[in-house]
Amino acid sequence: MATVGSTVPSTIKSKQLRACLLCSIILLPAEFRKTGCPNCEELMQMKGSPDRIATCTTTYFDGVISVIDPETSWVARWQRTSKYVRGVYAVRVKGRIPEDVESELDSRGIKYRPRDQTEQD
Amino acid sequence: MSDGEDQDMFGQGGSDPAMQEVEEDVEQDGNEEESAAQPASASKGKGREYEEEEEEEEERDPEEEEDDEEDEEDDEEEEEDSGRRKKQKTRHRKKPAASRFLDIEAEVSDDEDEEEDEEYDGADGFIEAVDEGGDDDRRHHALLDKKRQIAEEDKSPEQIARDLSRRYGQQRAVCYTGDMNEIPQRLLMPSVHDASLWQVRVKVCTWRHEREIVYSLMRKAIDVEFTANPLNILAAFQRDSLPGMIYVEVRSSAQVAKACNGLVGVYPSRGIQLVPIEEMASPLQIKKQDITVTPGSWVRTRRGKYQGDLAQVVDVTENGEDVGLRFIPRIDPNPTDDGGVEGSKKRKKTTGPGNMRPPQRLFNYEEIIRAYERKLNETYKDGLIEKDFKLSALILEDVNPTLDEITQFTRKRDETEHDSMIDLLVIAEASRKAAIAVLQPGDHVEVFEGEQAGVHGVVDEINQDVVTITAIGVEIDGQKVELPARSVRKRFKPGDHVKVMTGQNADETGLVVSVTDNVVTFISDMTLQEVSVFSKDLREAAEVGSSTNAVGNYELHDLVQLDVQTVDIIFKTERDSFRVLDQNGQVRLVKPHQISMRRDSNRAIATDAHGHELRINDNMKEMDGEGRKGRILHIHQSFYAFLHNRDIVENGGVFVTRARSLVSVAPKGGLIKPGTDLSKMNPAMIAPTGGMVGSGNMGRGPRDRDIGLTVWVVKGAQKGYVGTIRDTNGTIARVELRTGNKIISIDKKNLHKRIPPDGKLVPLDYHAQGQNDGFKQPFPRNNGGGRTPSNFNNAMARTPNPYNDARTPAWNASSRTPNPYAESGKTPAWNASSRTPNPYADGGRTPAWNANSRTPNPYASGGGSSGTWGGATPGRTPNGGGWGDNSGWGTSPERTSGGWGSDAWTAPTPAAAPTPASAPTPALSAPTPAASHTPAAYRRVNVASAPTPGAGLDMYNEQDDIAREESPFNNGWLFDSEFSNVQQRLRVIVKRTRHDNYLNGDLENHEGRVMGAVRVGDNFEQSALIKFEDGAIPQRTILTKYLDPAPPKNMNDEAVILDGKSKGVVVVVRESPDVKVTVSTKADPSSIFEVPQDELAMLYPEP
Known part of the structure; x- marks a missing residue:
């Protein structure tokens, strides 16, 4: 698992940690800038773009999950992150993805679920 | 391994249950997918199934791993450049990781690893199956290519795409599919097949400690993943709202313990609890009661210059992180101008926090321009500053804007135009939530919105947000109505007596005068001012405020000092301030911080109009003016008296007056004796001496003498x-x-x-005789402003008393007969002498003697002005030390002019001299023979020259002196063995008899020859038979203690040396005796030497 390093934040103590609004992975802003979101870079396109990082991620999140085994973990499944890379995820992320991403999701027929736990079913 | 074997495994792979499970998880990608992928997992699956084939496994596993790596490299080539770059970088960085990887090769023989390996391989390892056992690279690649070609040809493009995304999904950005988004969450509830969730207690110490533990679990799991002891944790999480615990998803509790082992701050001993399957989702579902930040709502800032200031939200950024606020700016009206705009800006930053916070002030363009001469890089609108804040820097809960703050916001609006951007309704809305919390059963409420608007009633019960009230009035009277709590508010009507429960005006009570919506205005009971509060903060209350008389450290009727000049008495306490009355009768409102100290006047006394003393708690009446009566609360500087009388309405019954204008309501016992020197106690007379006397001892009562004991x-x-x-x-x-x-x-x-x-x-209260404690009784403590005679607890403190009574206890204690004084005190001689100051004036020595404190009576009667007697005393003080020194006496100016210059000693000032009595002491205790001989010498002269010859005076003087003498010789000197051979020749002189009235003192100074002396027991008085020279009494037995050796008088007298190394030697005086006598022995007249006169005893010539 040589890739693990890039999907886990190098520290958890930083107050700058940001959570992706779409997949809720937590990384440092620098890491987002360097590699983008490991899960949804295709949509978010945050790599090398601090502006995008600012709009697509947030520091306002609550609860930290260390997902070590995404495929088998129920927690990851419940959080709908079992398809994502191993990493640190937020339980709850405040905010919504930018409209362009939302419409892109829409065009792909994917239902957007905000991660702020406002909608539950 | 041969291809055949591969084929074999291929066949088995399809039925591998583990594989199927994985596949299920990742949607039904189809069993047929990646036909080549299956063998890999199959081989693993087989490996797991046939565990006994260990040897084979060992051989194969390393190969697999190697292949795997190779495989990845192959994959990379096919990837986009970016992907490869990323990967290579990672490789580079993670060199230790790679070596770890190698390590594993040797160790991966463990069964435990297989599960991991399997998953790992299963994801992207189909090729390796093909590669299995291929040592020839070229052949291997060719084979691989062919396989892939065949496989891909079979697939649809969609499938290929899916495969690709799936294959590389774990390493790089996937195409976001949101594939699980369609599934409702309830279907995601855990099942028995899922790993269980365990709750672990952790230390609650620092901020987000749990977060760190969860993170370190992750790191640990990754670190040991490929070692012999992997952690097997699936996930771990933490919630900010559940401090002190983390949750770990794992198969068994033993694994939890293993995972937590060695982590700092985790307490597995406190119990690792299994979370029941139906409750597993709960910790993940916890939702903080989110306070939505919407434009218009009120917040407070957490930090910085505007910390705690109320602000209104203007806008919120898309991701909800930044909030645009508007609030009242705090612009420093006097920016420190340190030359140059840039410079000042920098300086400003550095001095930021240390500075005083500028006050809140609406922006004023002219002012700012004047102060700064430039523009500030901030946006202002309508006097308010608009600024962006991070959401985390804001307090969203419990904002509770006060009316004051809101009005500050609205004031500006009123001045300009009425765009109702800020509306009281907003606050009302904000405070409504809080209002629910303060509702209590029994509260009178009214419904102000909804269908039932206008209905009012009494709250019966409150169930969260639902309030049940019993309606009052109209048709539904008596019915119970359920209402949402947010649509009711407390109801008050003018005339209600209310009490403020919370907020700035807490505990204020008053009478409601008006009610406007939810703002109630009432007249405070305490300040009689109108106070407006939200109805939610009010309750009906019968009590009247001002329940406490204490504010801060000060209480009602305390005497407090505001500044150097003013001392005030608190006559009314308000919520956070006092009404005080100062010594000039002025009323002020002060805050506790304005008071510098509390004064204690418990021990203060003053004199009233009749010269009687008055103290605190005395009931007094004004002599003049309004004739108010009252009880004394405090006395200030012995001049002002603060009195209290409940019957007086004004100033809470407290008034101030001069102590001199008060008379006691009831005559008091313990009046000061008329003879007392009032000038000492009378502050009016002390005052002119310069204030120091009065102020110096204010607040300092007499010290208890026992302190320090x-x-x-x-x-x-x-x-x-x-x-x-x-x-x-x-x-x-x-x-x-x-x-x-x-x-x-x-x-x-x-x-x-x-x-x-x-x-x-x-x-403690025992006092030795002779300690003069008798003084304490006649003299009230602290009289005359603190000069307390009782403090002088020694034999010298005789002064004040003798004026009252010459026979002080001290005198009696000293066992010196006072009789002669009493008798002689009033002799004409005395009076005569006191009227004729001449002798004293020119002699310069005698008055001092007579002025001695021990002879007060003659003056009292003769001088006639007893009250001012004390005035004469100070003259003695400076001279006290030189008592026995004659020359000092004569030259002392105080003695001649100040002390005796007729009018000088009636002046009130001398009263300040506190210890006149100390004067006589030196002589008293001085054992020096020098003192003893001189007085006698001139005493006679004095008597002789006195124009009023009086035996009494003479006698008195002499006796007085003698009394003070001590025998310089030891009591039994007469019997000293050194003198035994000359004993019968000793010439002695009778001394000190008058003082003890021994033989009526008749023989005083008579000289005689020792006829015989026999030493008797120590218990008895020694005596000797003396033959006197003058014939009055030819022979008499005299107690030896009254006998002193007579010094030689003439040349050629024989004498014996009484002391020193030549003690007992008989010598002849060779020159006229002086203080030093030149002597030589009879045997050797040439060797002369000097001996002090008092060390010689004259001898009668040998018979």
Whole structure:
């Protein structure tokens, strides 16, 4: 698992940690800038773009999950992150993805679920 | 391994249950997918199934791993450049990781690893199956290519795409599919097949400690993933709202313990609890009651210059992180101007926090331009600043904007135009939530919105957000109505008596005068001012405020000092301030911080109009003016008296007046004797001497004499302890024990002290005879402003008393006969002499003698003005030390002019001299023979020259002197063996008989020859037979203590040396005797030497 390093934040103590609004992975802003979101870079396109990082991620999140085994973990499944890379995820992320991403999701027929736990079913 | 074997495995792979499970998880990608992928997992699956094939496994596993790596490299080539770059970088960085990887190769023989391996391989390892056992690279690649070609040809493009995304999904950005988004969450609830969730207690210490633990679990899991002991954790999480616990998803509790082992701050011993399957989702579902930040709502800032300031939200950024606020700016009206705009800006930053916070002030363009001469890089609108804040820097809960703050916001609006951007309704809305919390059963509420608007009633019960009220009035009277709590508010009507429960005006009570929506205005009981509060903060209350008389450290009727000049008495306490009355009768409103100190006038006394003393708590009446009566609360500088009378309405019954204009309501006992020197106590007379007298001892009562005393505890738990009295309060003393460094409070009765001579233990209130304690009685403590005679607790403190009564206890104690004084005190001679000051004036010495404190009576009667007698005393003080020195006497100016210059000694000032009595002491105690011989010499002269010859005077003088003499010789000198051979020749002189009235003093100064002396027992008085020279009494037995050796008088007299190394030697005086006598022995007249006269005793010539 040589890739693990890039999907886990190098520290958890930083107050700058940001959570992706779409997949809720937590990384440092620098890491987002360097590699983008490991899960949804295709949509978010945050790599090398601090502006995008600012709009697509947030520091306002609550609860930290260390997902070590995404495929088998129920927690990851419940959080709908079992398809994502191993990493640190937020339980709850405040905010919504930018409209362009939302419409892109829409065009792909994917239902957007905000991660702020406002909608539950 | 041969291809055949591969084929074999291929066949088995399809039925591998593990594989199927994985596939299910990742949607039904189809069993047929990646036909080549299956063998890999199959081989693994087989490996797991046939565990006994260990040898084979060992061989194969490393190969697999190697292949795997190779495989990845192959994959990379196919990827986009970016992907490869990323990967290579990672490789580079993670060199240790790679070596770890190699390590594993040797170790991966463990069964436990297989699960991991399997998953790992299953994801992207189909090729390796093909590669299995291929040592020839070229052949291997060719084979691989062919396989892939075949496989891909079979697939649809969609499938290929899916495969690709799936294959590389874990390493790089996937195409976001949101594939699980369609599934409702309830279907995601855990099942029995899922790993269980365990709750672990962790330390609650620092901020988000749990977060760190969860993170370190992750790191740990990754670190040991490929070691012999992997952690097997699936996930771990933490919630900010559940401090002190983390959740770990794992198969068994043993694995939890293993995972937590060695982590700092985790307490597995506190119990690792299994979360029941139905509750597993709960910790993940916890939702903070989110306070939505919407434009218009009120917030407070957490930090910085505007910390705690109320602000209104203007806008919120898309991701909800930044919030645009508007609030009242704090612009420094006097920016420190340190030259240059840039410079000042920098400086400003550095001095930021240390500076005083500028006050909140609406922006004023002209002012700012004047102050800064430039524009500020901030946006202002309508006097308010608009600024962006991070959401985390804001307080969203419990904002509770006060009316004051809101009005500050609205004031500006009123001044400009009425765009109702800020509406009271907003606050009302904000405070409504809080209002629910303050509702209580029994509250009278009204419904102000919804269908039932206008209905009012009494709250019956409150169930969260639903309030049940019993309606009052109209048709539904008496019915119970359920209402949402947010649509009711407390109802008050004018005339209600209310009390404020919370907020700035808490505890204020008053009468409601008007009600506007939810703002109630009432007249405060305390300040009689209108106060407006939200109805939610009010309750109906019968009580009247001002329940406490104390604000801060000060209480009602305390005497407090505001500044140097003003002392005030608190006559009314308000919520956070006092009404005070100063000594000039002015009323002020002060805050506690304006008071510099509290004064204690408990011990202060003053004199009333009749010269009687008055103290605190005396009931007094004004002599003039309004004739108000009252009880004295405080006395200030012995001049102002603060009185209290409940019947007076004004100023709470407190008034101030001059002590001199007061008379006692009831005549008091313990009046000061008329003869007392009032000038000392009368502040009016002291005042002119310069204020220091009065102010100097204000607030400082007399010290308890016992303070500082070393005492022995004789009773109680501390019996036997020794300590020092630190403080006293009535009969209680605070004693600092020598041991244990403890201060205890103990009754003085249980304390004893030691008295000097023999260290006997006596009670504290025991006073040795002769200690002159009698003085304490006639003299009230602290009279005359603190000059307390009782403090002078020694034999010298005789002064004040003699004026009242010459026979002081001290005198009696000293066992010196006072009789002669009493008798001679009023002799004409005395009076005569006092009227004729001449002799004293020119002689310059005698008046001092007579002025001696021990002869006051003659003056009292003769001088005629007893009240001012004390005035004469100070003259003596400066001279006290030189008492026995004659020359000093004569030249003392105080003596001649100040002390005796007729009018000078009636002046009130001398009263300041506190210790006149100390003067006589030196002579008293002086044992020097020098003193003894001189007075006698001139005493006679004095008597002779006195125009009013009086035996009494003469006698008095002499006796007085003698009385003070001590025999310089030891009592039994006469019997000294050195003198035995000359004993019968000794010439002696009778001394000191008058003082003791021995033989009526008739023989005083008579000289005679020792006829015989026999030493008797020590218990008896020694005596000797003396033959006197003058014939009055030819022979008499005299007590030897009255006999002194007579010094030689003439040349050629024989004498014996009384002391020194030549003691007992008989010598002949060779020159006229002086203080030093030149002598030589009879045998050797040439060797002359000097001997002090008083060391010689004259001898009668040998018979």
